[in-house]
Amino acid sequence: MKEHSMKANSAPMSVADFCKGLLQGDVKVNHDYQREENVWNSYMKSYFIESILLGYPIPKIFLYVNYDLKTKSSLKEIVDGQQRSLALRQFFENKLKISTRIDTEAFRGKLYRQLEPAEQQTFLSYSLSVDEFYGVTEEDVREAFTRMNANNVALNPEELRNARFKGEFKWFVNRIAKTFREPLLQHRLISRRDIIRMSDIRMFAEFFYMLDRGISTTKSAQIDDLYAAYNLEFPYEDDYGKTCVKSVTHWLEAGYGDLQQLGRKHIFYTHIAAIAEHQTQGAISMFIKGDDQITVDRILDKKIGLEELEAALSDEQTDDEDHPLREFIEACAAKTNVGHQKLVRYAYLLGALRNDAGA
Known part of the structure; x- marks a missing residue:
């Protein structure tokens, strides 16, 4: 019987570092795990960004880390968190304007660059809860993803x-x-x-x-x-x-x-x-x-x-x-x-x- 040693490392990351990783290609979406992009509409993305600006906790993001031994570099693939990552990147790049219908009046209708400096700091420094899988095969990651979904509490x-x-x-x-x-x-x-x-x-x-x-x-x-x-x-x-x-x-x-x-x-x-x-x-x-x-x-x-x-x-x-x-x-x-x-x-x-x- 095959022995498994699933290694998951807690690796919190600031929004700034995470978005830079997305832009530089160090963090990518693997569509074997995730749905197509743009499943979230503008309001859902805005609601998520508002949560970060207000300091509320958000769900954990899971990454699969694949090391290239020749180049001694790593590539991180998003196992769970594509919609959140897309919203972060779009707002980071001033491509997402916060909906005028969110609760917080001060954020309504604004791009990132239109936020107050303190608000920009809050966004960039927000600590994302991230778990990284490493030292395993892609098959193991798919199995882990299946188990995460299967273990969720039944929704009403x-x-x-x-x-x-x-x-x-x-x-x-x-x-x-x-x-x-x-x-x-x-x-x-x-x-x-x-x-x-x-x-x-x-x-x-x-x-x-x-x-x-x-x-x-x-x-x-x-x-x-x-x-x-x-x-x-x-x-x-x-x-x-x-x-x-x-x-x-x-x-x-x-x-x-x-x-x-x-x-x-x-x-x-x-x-x-x-x-x-x-x-x-x-x-x-x-x-x-x-x-x-x-x-x-x-x-x-x-x-x-x-x-x-x-x-x-x-x-x-x-x-x-x-x-x-x-x-x-x-x-x-x-x-x-x-x-x-x-x-x-x-x-x-x-x-x-x-x-x-x-x-």
């Missing part, structure tokens, strides 16, 4: 979606989620783990699905379809963004986040959908027809307030089979992504908004 649907889509809609949803991350954490609607696993992004994606297509059952395939539809172009960014910000701001300012029972993720996105409809008639109701409209009208006629809905979900009452709000209780407890359950939650919450407002 949200993480897979985030990796798959690179377009406008993905970044729009991510920005909205980030905008409200801290207040929603404070209200314990989401947790740090939810953020890591992108559950907060799914929550807002559910809301935008309703805003775009109405209330229906949503599994991963339906959310994927929404992302795909607006991957290349998203003409409703301004309208959807304003509607969402206005609705969530109202949810926060009205103190709805203090309601323990109603402050759950699947109730939240139907609640802000109801708020959107309450603020702008037709935002959601334009999609509701036929039997669904009959269901909504029936529930709205009940004149139920928000405090009653909160009380109905309390531990003391959820087991009461004869409870007058059993329909709402069940819509909040099981099959929460099913269209009818969402419709029932939405209708009760919309009715409560109207009732509490004296409508």
Whole structure:
């Protein structure tokens, strides 16, 4: 049996030295390991450069070092990190302008040469985490690369979606989620783990699905379809963004986040959908027809307030089979992504908004 001695040496490198290596040909891309260039769009590259300028950690870059014994020189091939390397090189050469849509206003629309001297220093001196494979064959490197990919933790649907889509809609949803991350954490609607696993992004994606297509059952395939539809172009960014910000701001300012029972993720996105409809008639109701409209009208006629809905979900009452709000209780407890359950939650919450407002 063949003995293997995979040697991986930690070799941190400044951005300046790494980019010089790329320009001089000492560091090259080996397409046996990496995808074609320009997989990342301009915003993704800008987001990456912004992360470096802000000092955030980035994923490790892996290089395969091949020594030429005759010339006593080495050639380093990129095993993992081509897209990052391309973004670094383009910005280093003033061929990449930072997107005007990133969070940090001071960096927007700038080339490297337009940064302040201190910012240029931060970029050039940033220490890249690099591992170098040496003393092995290319076959061994391919095997190592395969094992690195195989050992990754299985991604959930949200993480897979985030990796798959690179377009406008993905970044729009991510920005909205980030905008409200801290207040929603404070209200314990989401947790740090939810953020890591992108559950907060799914929550807002559910809301935008309703805003775009109405209330229906949503599994991963339906959310994927929404992302795909607006991957290349998203003409409703301004309208959807304003509607969402206005609705969530109202949810926060009205103190709805203090309601323990109603402050759950699947109730939240139907609640802000109801708020959107309450603020702008037709935002959601334009999609509701036929039997669904009959269901909504029936529930709205009940004149139920928000405090009653909160009380109905309390531990003391959820087991009461004869409870007058059993329909709402069940819509909040099981099959929460099913269209009818969402419709029932939405209708009760919309009715409560109207009732509490004296409508």
